[in-house]
Amino acid sequence: MTDPTIDLSPPVADAVRYTTCYMCACRCGIRVHLRNGALRYIDGNPDHPVNRGVLCAKGSAGIMKQLSPAKLRAPLIRVGERGSGSFREASWDEALALASGWLGAIRDSDPARLAFFTGRDQSQALTGWWAAEFGTPNYAAHGGFCSVNIAAAGLYTIGGSFWEFGEPDWERTRYLVLFGVAEDHASNPIKIGLGALKGRGAKVVSINPVRTGYSAIADEWIAIRPGTDGLLVSALIRELLLADRVDFTYLVRYTNAPWLVIEAPGAADHGLFARGADGAPLCWDTSGRAVSARESGIQPALVGRFTLPDGRCSSPVFELLARRFLDPGYAAEVVSGTTGVPAATIRRLATELAAAAFDEKLVLEVPWTDWAGRRHSHMIGRPVSMHAMRGIAAHANGFHTCRAIHVLQILLGTIDAPGGFRFKPPYPRPIPPPPCPAGRHGTVAPGRPLAGIPLGQPQGPEDLLVDPDGRPLRIDKAFSWEAPLAAHGLLHTVIRNAWAGDPYPIDTLFLFMANMSWNSSMNVAETVRMLTDKDPVRGAYRIPHIIYADAFYSEMVPYADLVLADTTYLERHDCISLLDRPISSPDAPADAIRQPVLAPDRDVRPFQDVLLELGARLKLPGMVEADGAPRYPGGYADYMTRHERKAGVGLLAGWRGPGGGQHGVGAPNPGQLERYAANGCFWEAPLPEHLRFYKHANRGYLDYAARMGFVESAEPVLLQLYSEPLQRFRLAAEGHGPVQPPPALRERVRAAFDPLPVCPPPEADDPYPLHAVTQRPMAMYHSWDSQNAWQRQIHARNRLYMHGAAAAAQGLADGDWVWVISGHGRIRVQLQTMDGVQRDTVWTWNAIGKRAGAWGLTPDAPEVRQGFLLNHLIDDLLPANPGAERATNSDPVTGQAAWYDLRVRIERAADGEHETAPQFPPLAPPPGAPERPAALRYGAEFRARRGA
């Protein structure tokens, strides 16, 4: 008997096009294999710096995104009541005329009446600039409820941050601590890194209330109580200080540990750095005098109390930090009860961290020169690294918790040391990096662009966007006293504030890819009510106009008056720019593009093209020539190539200048995109070895970064254990300076703006003893793909996970239907018991639940009938305080939505119903929605062609 003959070399593709994935935020390079113009296969680009050839479940499901019946077909104009789903299809000319009519009237009267929030936007270098050209300060993306705490804490402490601005030294680290990281933003890089670490026997510790995913393969899982990570880190810092296991040399040379802080309680300069005549901070040299911190060759004291020449008292930062963390309140035994981590485990972790950092020699024989001009014959490694993201971010103490993690890293000397946490160029940048947010009082005017980009990093109260009475100037109240360091804005407050006209009414809410009537809002039902609420006197919607851009029929579409139908990621140009969210690795700055690999078969247009055309119709100065003609008639691709932010600096750093021979800075090159396409759609420029570490203090790197336009000047980026900007806000709250918080917010600001990390644990909440958190499953994280025929076969419903013993203590068992009750609402869900969860915590997969009628799914889909959201349990406001307005449920420093602070109790659902609640009325399908196939035989055509 012989085996059947089969074709072992069937043709795969007649074209392979390179582009960048957009199935989540990770931005991997992909190869799209096309056969007769149809999608045959998508795999990872082996040469790409982000994913090196691998591709996750989401990226591998890209074909089903393209085939989704939920794709919008054309612009839509609402013809029924808002929320009814009654639309008619419109031409682009009609849609853009309508939009520019609304927007033009706003711009001519009061540009701030446009709120432009771009959700899961990866083109903020364009969208932020567009908002500025329009003249509205009311712009942000979705970071306010995602991870602004991580970004802001990093930028105000180390001049970089986890994920996009830095990562563990996967190649060399020997001890990795993951804080609350589920499947995360750096999807494939973390997985590649973990595989490498496990392969060489490095230790991985996961601090997470839930043992799934990365925590499952960690060598040690620490089942922490949610919201107490900062306390645990504080206890670790205390142990390290007590044992003298900190890197004093690193602290003295590369951080503000020796800088003198003025100690004059009650005075306007209390807690600020003592500075010399040139403005430079001072240190206390052991010769007995104050010297400039810019000097090298000094021997600065780390502890003590010193009288300055002008008679003021001062102490070094390190002394204040040591006093804070040596406090017995941070003793392992004390912290243990709150965190749920045994004291012995805390002490052991501290010992292991120190042993990995200091006792295991890691030295790179690479000479380098530090900021002070000192030559080093080698680079000393500190092979301990950390990563934190969601889980830390979404607690009201998240900013300080993340700062505490950075302080721990700094004390161990690991920041940008070999084996430690490494910066990705263009980071590090100055702490905090410029610019300040634009849109200050009196600068927003009809028909005028803003003086800068609406988002940024305030250095102190003077940079806030408040009026002379301290009231917010932005619709989301970002950069006001309610959220002073709101570097990513507060998308989660926009709808309520616009509805309430607080601080002022707006005319048009313009959203892109932000599912605000569903899984991207706290308090969903109330949000829907506010979107549809009418003024009883005028009979008009309280939010007069809503424009929404999306590629799919998401839950938000029916709440728009005008829908701009976007393309899929395979049908568009995009730009992953060093100017906003880079894809660099620590060894090489890098950027990338998307290019269309398929032509749309619908009347849809890329959102960025539409934005540029709208801008031209509105005659926004940056988008038209002197004669009024569109400046970028070629759309976004044209803009990516020709737009310059300043001379020689554009969205793409590669192949600039005539002929494409310049990188970083250079004149626009009309052939630039072809060069990207020929290189797999990315550019990277590997750093020479001696620039790869200690970037914040590496003279060679700093000079290079200035030359490349990454930073304005080659000043060292000295890490800020003690944050002077935070102290400036605290001083204002204590009654100093020209810009002070309103009385009702003073205590809140004073408490939150501690110049050293302070991480109060969640308060006990008797009626609601359980913490409730969510994570996205790896096969879905950050994807916009609830309609995806393959992904939904993995996760089409969710359950509430609870520790078996905790459930049993309540007489509950696996499979029971229960009510989950918070101070805000209740939901009916099905329980699943497990072992790998902290006993006071329940959790579920996030954003699996869908509303009937959305996403092209049938109304009886499991996502609808057995899926649910915790969002219904989370109020968007904090409980009322006597005498004060209810505040947003957010971190008081950054305004990050505090949706992980949710507390609940569980009761058996005795009603016999086996369906999740609440259920919402089904949304009507959009006009022309295609039939849903009863069976999907994707791929049959390739076999037929093969004739097998």
Added chain:
Amino acid sequence: MTSLPRATTERRLGLVIDLDTCVGCHACAVNCREWNAGGFAAPLTDLDPYGAAPEGVWFNRVHSFEAGDDETGRTVYFPKSCLHCAEPACVTVCPTGASYKRASDGIVLVDEQKCIGCKLCSWACPYGAREYDYDSGVMKKCTLCIDRIYNENLEESDRVPACVATCPTSARHFGDLGDPHSAVSRLVADRKGYDLMPEQGYRPTNKYLPPRRRGPPAVAPAPAAPATIEGKLLQWADRLLSR
């Protein structure tokens, strides 16, 4: 009954799956899905893809198990596909000869021309690795990407199963387990790779690497001697450090 190749095949191509590094991300399952949806056994039909009971043909499925909440507790992700057994019951039970094991490399395949959809093979497979396509009425299964691994239209580096190429944690390895010197065989030897349910006697080719045993955690140091804050600061006061 369908006969097996007369002697055990010399080449035994298969997978080695590392349960120590698998994070359960489903990349392998979905990438397998997209390659094979248009591949040797195309299509892999999805029934009710946007409805109440979406169900399609998956050659590779990821299961998870967990037990214990102390140091010995674990969550384990367990990807499972055809194990290309040396003694495949799915082949010997096939009444038409549709199921067969290739003599040249040991890969177990289904010849759809001969498959009558009786499903005996799926009953016989102790691992539940077969997938019936209700739409086309034939049995389908992992082919070890037979249309990739020898495919001269692909770069040589891409001639591995899709699940292996895409695995982000490098938890999946492909090679000749009949060659004791191959990289995969050495990996199995080094890491004490094991057969699933060896007592059943099907001699699966695919091997699993167990989660590494965790060493006992180091003994925690005793609490530091009580030090007053002032005392501790004093210790640091004389430390001379050059900037």
